[in-house]
Amino acid sequence: MRPTPFTTRAVLALGLAVAPVACEAQQRPGQGREPTLPVPSITEYRPQSTLVVPEHEVPRARFPVVDIHGHPPALDNRADIERVVSEMDRLNIGVMVQARPSSGARLRSQIEAVREAGYADRFVFFASLDLDGVGPGSGARIAAQLEADVAAGAVGIGEIGKGFGLTTRKADGTRLEMDDPELDVVWETAGRLGIPVFVHTADPPEFFEPLDYANERWLEMALFENRRFNDPSRFPAFDDLMAERNRMLARHPNTTWILAHMGWHTHDLARLGAIFDEHPNVLAEVGAVLYDLGRQPRFAAEFFSKYRDRVLFGKDSFQPDEYPYYWRVFETADEYFDYYRDYHAFWKLYGMDLPDDVLRALYYENALRIIPALPTAALVGQ
Numbered sequence: 001m002r003p004t005p006f007t008t009r010a011v012l013a014l015g016l017a018v019a020p021v022a023c024e025a026q027q028r029p030g031q032g033r034e035p036t037l038p039v040p041s042i043t044e045y046r047p048q049s050t051l052v053v054p055e056h057e058v059p060r061a062r063f064p065v066v067d068i069h070g071h072p073p074a075l076d077n078r079a080d081i082e083r084v085v086s087e088m089d090r091l092n093i094g095v096m097v098q099a100r101p102s103s104g105a106r107l108r109s110q111i112e113a114v115r116e117a118g119y120a121d122r123f124v125f126f127a128s129l130d131l132d133g134v135g136p137g138s139g140a141r142i143a144a145q146l147e148a149d150v151a152a153g154a155v156g157i158g159e160i161g162k163g164f165g166l167t168t169r170k171a172d173g174t175r176l177e178m179d180d181p182e183l184d185v186v187w188e189t190a191g192r193l194g195i196p197v198f199v200h201t202a203d204p205p206e207f208f209e210p211l212d213y214a215n216e217r218w219l220e221m222a223l224f225e226n227r228r229f230n231d232p233s234r235f236p237a238f239d240d241l242m243a244e245r246n247r248m249l250a251r252h253p254n255t256t257w258i259l260a261h262m263g264w265h266t267h268d269l270a271r272l273g274a275i276f277d278e279h280p281n282v283l284a285e286v287g288a289v290l291y292d293l294g295r296q297p298r299f300a301a302e303f304f305s306k307y308r309d310r311v312l313f314g315k316d317s318f319q320p321d322e323y324p325y326y327w328r329v330f331e332t333a334d335e336y337f338d339y340y341r342d343y344h345a346f347w348k349l350y351g352m353d354l355p356d357d358v359l360r361a362l363y364y365e366n367a368l369r370i371i372p373a374l375p376t377a378a379l380v381g382q
Helices: 005-025 078-091 104-116 138-152 181-193 218-223 238-251 260-264 269-278 297-306 320-331 356-370
Strands: 065-071 093-098 123-127 156-160 197-199 257-259 282-285
Touching: 065 356, 078 093, 078 104, 078 320, 093 356, 104 123, 104 138, 123 138, 123 156, 138 181, 181 238, 238 260, 238 269, 257 260, 260 269, 260 282, 269 282, 269 297, 297 356, 320 356
Parallel strands: 065 093, 093 123, 156 197, 197 257, 257 282
Antiparallel strands: none
């Protein structure tokens, strides 16, 4: 039945009558009120959870691990090498990639030290690139050094640090953009040699946003001034850096790329998935982004399953007591447990409970596929 003018007016009047009541109902008790006691600072408020749920500590990874983003001490003496190997054995890390900057004589000396110590089957080395002062002819020079480093034993490039794109300058004083054509020969050389390029672009997107109380990384930015990239007069925007990086990826489809820190897209995994879909030669590693994965365990687990051949394990900072947090997030369904750095995250972590086939791909299989020279003695039989 079509409404009469009367019924229409009545409905409108009724809506107007109840609208204030609905608005009042949305006001929660205590909402908008000021505390009647002194307010703690952000660093003082540390509530202790009273939640009692099952806990499953995981001191040792279920399967051997290749740490693609290793930053152990300089592996140039037996004492340091044996200390690192001892920790690797305890954690079930089969092979570690040394991703600290190293090239030329320094790289050769570390490779030789590892061999002499009897641990050539536990470490591999990425070669760093000298990107300062790039100008005409620099690409060929850098590519030639890369070939020499690979001949000496390097199995990849990296970690190329965040200065590339952010702060590194060309010979003429301008910013070295990531897709600068002078470097094309370097990336093409990596493709020809069959080695991956491990690149760290920018930093978390929050570091490029205003430092206000809506920024969920406020405390970290307040503590570390060198993590503030929100001055457009000094730094490019986050999305501009991502666009430069993506153009670089697109121009070199025959080169294998590894995006450090999941490309800083763990807050928006669909964005990383779109990159994977468009560029089958691109992978990503999980170093220093556990705080994001552990707060979206179901969606992250679906993502890791869908892209199981595209995600690599990496830790970044070599702090042995922090690795088990990764094992626990990846291997259990635990709920509401602490992250290891409170200034990264004010929230708790949840386990992703990944199946064994996804764990194997993440922990070592994908690394074996993209790094043919990776030693397998500590990984076989798994």
